[in-house]
Amino acid sequence: MDGIGKRKKDHVEISLTRPVRFSNKTSGFEKWDFIHSALPELDFDQIDCSSIFYGYRLDFPFLIASMTGGFKHGETVNRTLAHIANKKKVAFALGSLRPLISNNDLLREYKSFRKICSDIPLIGNIGAVNLxxxxxxSFLDSLMNALQPDALAVHLNPLQEVIQPEGDTKFxxxxxxxxxxxxxxxxxxxxxxxxAGIxxxxxxxxxxxxxQWVDVAGAGGTSWAAVESFRKNDRQADIxxxxxxxxxxxxIEQCSEIEDINLIASGGIENGLDGAKALALGAxxxxxxxxxxxxxxEKGENGVESFLSDLQLQLRRVLFLTSSKNLAELTKAKLKRID
Ligand SMILES: Cc1cc2nc3c(=O)[nH]c(=O)nc-3n(C[C@H](O)[C@H](O)[C@H](O)COP(=O)(O)O)c2cc1C
Structure with missing residues (x-):
């Protein structure tokens, strides 16, 4: 396995086995509460939480975020997640495409993602610092022609690069x-x-x-400083x-003040109630x-399907309990800050 493949494998293993979630700082969802409506004046089964993203109708506005790739198990995970995303009608993002630069076989294999994601948006991923x-x-042109993604997510990750032993800090x-x-x-x-947030x-x-689209990927979920740090022996300077x-x-609050920018909310979103708060705040x-x-x-394909079903059910419950028949009616006015 080459250097990038080994690093990607480390990221997955460390994320799953080491204490790399934020422990003091939170994403901030606990600071917001929906105002309960005891009179929804709606039937639960009338609620519509579908939404359009890159021309596809999603069952609810969720994106499986960029992860993994570049090593055998990572490809299996990616492929399985893509199948489930297509079945559950949510959007799917591939992990970094950097391992494809020097690997034509992998590039050919990645073409299958477009077929798997036939009914949903497929998002590619590259690092801005490598641009x-x-x-x-010309490589980017051939990559986009080969993979045919609906969009390309470019990650800004200065914190990760400055902690990573082999990080590229030429920003x-x-x-x-x-x-x-x-x-x-x-x-x-x-x-x-x-x-670390935008x-x-x-x-x-x-x-x-x-x-036109910004994914804020804020603090409160996975700490990439911690993930990179756990790949080293001496972590003192990173802590x-x-x-x-x-x-x-x-x-989300800051970015939603900007007109004409579309927001994806991520970073520590654990359930559909967090997701609903993110949408009400402007994502x-x-x-x-x-x-x-x-x-x-923990539970393989069934675990991911249940996680997605729960997200959707929780979002629908929020719409019901705030008397919102669709996502347009889920506004910030229905939230109250609790400091
Ligand atoms: C194992 C793993 C691998 C990741 N790989 C990438 C990647 O290749 N490109 C990228 O933009 N983000 C990558 N991320 C970051 C996520 O897309 C996301 O922005 C971040 O983890 C915050 O979301 P979370 O709190 O839900 O984990 C990765 C995250 C994890 C957990």
Whole structure:
């Protein structure tokens, strides 16, 4: 297995076996409560929580976040998650496509994801720091032609790179490269973090570059400083950064003040009630990584299907109990802050 494959394998193993969830800082969902309506004036089975994302109708607005890839077990996990996503009509994001750069066999194998995700949006994933260095313009063209994803998520992960032993910290010029990418693939670029959050200032810069979708990937769920740190022997210098980042709810609140930007909420979303709060705060979609991986690790395919069914049921219950017959009616006015 090459260096990238080994690293991706470590990420999955460490995420599942080490204490890498935030322990002091939270995503902030406990600071919000829905205002209960004792008179929903709705039948539960009238409730519609479907939504449109990249032209596909999803049963509810959820995205299985980018994870894994580049090693054997990772591909199996990805493929299984993609099948389940298509069955449950939620969107699916692949993990980083970087392992495909030097591996034509893997590139050929990845073509099958488009067939698996026939009824749902398929999202590719690359690191912004690698743009136009490891990923040349022509390679990106051939990658997009081969995989035919509906969108490409570009991750900003300075915290992860600065802790990672072999991290790439050459972030000067990243914004300019994102702008170039938006010109290369108009309407197809999503920019995401990996658990340290995108706040208003960064989101405004991204919007000015033409980015239409931002996945805030805020703090409170998986700590990538901790994940990378557990790959080292000496972790002393990393420990103060384990809780670094903007909590997910703060990211959504800040970014939703910007006009004409679409938000995906992720980072510590554990259930459909968290997801509903994220939607009411201004996100169009919610997304989880670790909880999906954990469900798969503990109970296989059935575990992931149950996790997704529970998310949808919990979201529908929130709509019912706040007297909202669809997602448009689930607004911030139905939430109360509890400090
Ligand atoms: C095992 C694992 C692998 C991941 N790999 C990627 C990746 O390749 N690219 C990426 O953008 N994010 C990656 N992430 C980050 C997630 O997409 C997500 O932004 C982050 O984990 C926060 O969500 P969570 O709190 O639900 O885990 C990975 C997460 C996990 C748990």
């Amino acid at each position: 136009y260095r490891e990923f040349s313009e 000067k010029g990243v914004l300019r490269n994102v702008e170039k990418l938006v010109r290369q693939f108009p309407g197809k670029i999503i920019v995401k973090e990996t658990g 706040g208003k200032t960064v989101a405004q810069k991204l919007k000015a570059c033409g980015v 103060p950064f384990y809780e670094w980042g903007i909590p997910t709810c703060e990211c 169009q979609l919610f997304s989880s990584a670790f909880p999906v991986l954990k469900a798969f690790d």
